[in-house]
Amino acid sequence: MLTLLWGGLAAGASRWARRFALPEAAGSAPLPRLSILVPARNEALNIGACVTAALASDHPDIEVIVIDDASSDDTAALARKAGGGDRRLHVIPGTPLPAGWAGKPWACQQAAGLATGEHLLFIDADVQVAPGAARHAAMVLEARRLDLLSAFGTWVLGSFWERAAIPVVGWFIRGATDLDAVNDSGRLEAFANGQFILARTVAYHAVGGHEAVKSEVLDDVRFARVMKRRAHATGMYFAPHLFRVRLYRNLSEIIAGYGKNLYEGMDRRPQIALIALLFLFITVGAPWVLLAVALSHPPMVLTAMAEPGPWLGWLALVCVMPMGLRLRLERLEGRSGALAWTHPLGNLVLAVILLRALTTVRSTWKGRDFHDGKAAPGEPA
Numbered sequence: 001m002l003t004l005l006w007g008g009l010a011a012g013a014s015r016w017a018r019r020f021a022l023p024e025a026a027g028s029a030p031l032p033r034l035s036i037l038v039p040a041r042n043e044a045l046n047i048g049a050c051v052t053a054a055l056a057s058d059h060p061d062i063e064v065i066v067i068d069d070a071s072s073d074d075t076a077a078l079a080r081k082a083g084g085g086d087r088r089l090h091v092i093p094g095t096p097l098p099a100g101w102a103g104k105p106w107a108c109q110q111a112a113g114l115a116t117g118e119h120l121l122f123i124d125a126d127v128q129v130a131p132g133a134a135r136h137a138a139m140v141l142e143a144r145r146l147d148l149l150s151a152f153g154t155w156v157l158g159s160f161w162e163r164a165a166i167p168v169v170g171w172f173i174r175g176a177t178d179l180d181a182v183n184d185s186g187r188l189e190a191f192a193n194g195q196f197i198l199a200r201t202v203a204y205h206a207v208g209g210h211e212a213v214k215s216e217v218l219d220d221v222r223f224a225r226v227m228k229r230r231a232h233a234t235g236m237y238f239a240p241h242l243f244r245v246r247l248y249r250n251l252s253e254i255i256a257g258y259g260k261n262l263y264e265g266m267d268r269r270p271q272i273a274l275i276a277l278l279f280l281f282i283t284v285g286a287p288w289v290l291l292a293v294a295l296s297h298p299p300m301v302l303t304a305m306a307e308p309g310p311w312l313g314w315l316a317l318v319c320v321m322p323m324g325l326r327l328r329l330e331r332l333e334g335r336s337g338a339l340a341w342t343h344p345l346g347n348l349v350l351a352v353i354l355l356r357a358l359t360t361v362r363s364t365w366k367g368r369d370f371h372d373g374k375a376a377p378g379e380p381a
Helices: 002-019 047-055 075-083 103-114 133-143 160-175 201-206 209-213 219-229 251-265 270-296 298-304 308-332 340-359
Strands: 034-040 062-068 089-093 119-123 127-129 148-152 196-200 234-238 243-245 362-365 368-371
Touching (some): 034 075, 034 103, 034 133, 047 127, 062 075, 075 089, 089 103, 103 119, 103 201, 103 209, 103 219, 119 133, 119 201, 133 196, 133 234, 160 308, 270 340
Parallel strands (some): 034 119
Antiparallel strands (some): 127 243, 148 196, 362 368
C-alpha cells in the first residue's frame, strides 16, 4: 500500500504542476495601472532585494508602496536606498496599530488606501518578483476575469534546516489544498498565498479590504474566503517562475513561522492535526522505526520470518521512496534535490510544528502576540 502511495505521488507530481500552472499570458490590450504593496516590519535583511526586484518589473505602469510597520531596524532607510531615487517608490511610515488589528492586515489596509492603481499586488517583504511577474499575473487576471489571483512561487533556501524542512512543510500545505475546488467558482473553498496576491482594486474595496480580516494571523486565506463568498472570482496557481521567497533562516524561525499559520489553516480543528500526525507516522516514521529494529535485532527478525530478506528489502524501499518524491518535487522548482535524503528530518520538524500548535494557544511573531490565531488584545504598536 505504501509502495503504491509513494509511487503514485511521485508519478502525479508533474501532472499536478502542469494542471495548476499559471496560464500563459496573451493579448495586446493595455494593462491598467498596478500598485505593488509591501507591508514591512523589521525586514532589513530582505527589503532591499524586494524593492529592487519590484522596480525592475516590465509592467508598463506601476508604483511601489512600502509601509514601514513600526520597524526597529533600518527597513525604511534600506528600502529608500534600494529605490535609488525612483519616483515610483513610496516608503511610508505606518500609523499606530488600532485595537483589534493584526500588524500585517493593518499595513496592507494602509497601503491599499494610498494606492492609485486599478490592480493591487500585495507581496511580502521577503519576496523577489521576476521582471515579468506583475505583467503576466495582470494579463491572466484580465483574461480570466478574476478579481483575485494568487500563486505558489519558489523558495530561496540557505541554511541546512531551510533546505531540509521548508520544502516538506510547503509541499504538505500545497498537497492539502484542493486547487480544483479553489478554482471552481461554484464551490466555497478558497485559498491564497500572502506572498503574492493580485486583486482588482474595485473588488478589494467592495469587501472592505483587509478590515474584513483585520485580526487574523492567516489573513491571506481568510481574505480569499471573503472574496469568494461575496461572489468574486478567484484563482490559485503554481508558478515557480513568478517569484522567489526566503521565508526563514534557521530552525527556530521555521518552527515559529509555520507554527502560527499551519494549525490555523486547519481551522484549529485538532482532529485534522491528529490525522496529519498519524499520516506522517504511518507513511514516514513507522517504516524507519521498523527498519531500525530489524537491523539492530536481526535474530528477532530471523525468528519471526522464514524469509526475512524480501521483507527487509521492501521495508528499505518504503523508507527510500518518499525521498524519491521529494527529489521529484525539488526538480519541479528548479533545484537539484541534493538534500532529498533529509526528507525524514523535514517530516520530524513538521510533526514538531503540529504538536506545538496543538498544545499552544499563544504564538508570537516579530514582537506581536496572537491568541488562537487572532491578534491579542492590547497588542503593542
